[in-house]
Amino acid sequence: MAIQLRLSKTQISDLKAIVELGSETLNRLAEQIETVTPPPFSPPELNRVVTETIRENPEAVDPVTRQLLSFASLRRRRGLEVDDVLSGLKAALRDSGTEVAAAWEGTEAAFRRLLSSGRIATIAKALDLSYDYENLVQSARIVTDVRPVFDDELSRIDGAVVSFTLRLKYVSLEGDNGISLAMDKGDVEMLLRECERALQKATLATETLSKLPIRTLISGAGTHE
Incomplete structure (x- = not known):
């Protein structure tokens, strides 16, 4: 199944970091992921395995973890084979016009091995399921307001009221959303x-x-x- 991908600047930068690791390091990482006990089950656990394996290249840890889980999640959600993903990735790199496209040839086999890992697929599945909801919270904070109470003649402040507002930002299928809810001390x-x-x-x-x-x-x- 042919797929079309459009790579962001962050993805291209990540893939460049992966290419610079070289196939030998990536194959060593694939071996470690498949044999480590207990197997990684979450992104932080995978990140630790990657960190320990490529400790000489700490700047590549996040790019490797990020792109592995991103493409594994894409493969799962769209029911794709590894070859489908790699074919789309190769075409997208070629269209990007960057030097990463030419260097990718020497990295593809090792990246294929990583992307084919059942353990990577399990982490991607767990990650997808943990956020498989209609609305996802992006941020939440409680704003505390102090509101003065003026006298009728507006000549002095007789007192003050402390109130709270819960502000939620969340994302849905329609995009970014927000809501503000008034709260009292008991609510907080x-x-x-x-x-x-x-x-x-x-x-x-x-x-x-x-x-x-x-x-x-x-x-x-x-x-x-």
Whole structure:
């Protein structure tokens, strides 16, 4: 199945970093990913394996992890074979007119091996499932306002009211969205308790499932550290 890809500047920069690693290093990384115990199950765990394997090229760690998971996710979501992805990638590099296109030939086989890894596919699947929702939060903050209370003659301030506004930014199929919700002190305290309970539940679920043993991925864990 022929696919068309349009590479961003970030993707081209990442692929350049991958090419500069060379096929020998990429094959060594593929071997490590396939044999390390326990196998990586989340992006941070994969990032650690990549870091340990190519420690002499720390600047390439994020590009490798980012592009592997990006193309593995694309392959999964669109039901593509590895050859379909690589064919589209090669054409996109050629169309980009950069020097990466010519150098990619010597890297493609090693990148194919990485992209064909069942462990990479599992991480991409877990990552996709953790964000497979209609609306995804991008940011959240609580704004605290102090509002003065004036006397009728506007000659003095008799007091002040402290209020709160929860501001959420989220993305949906329609694009970026935002909503602001007025809150009082009790609402803030309730939200704090619910957040603490949610984290406790996630920890308990992870600890319980690990005894089965079942690997677990908490959405976003390790990405905000």
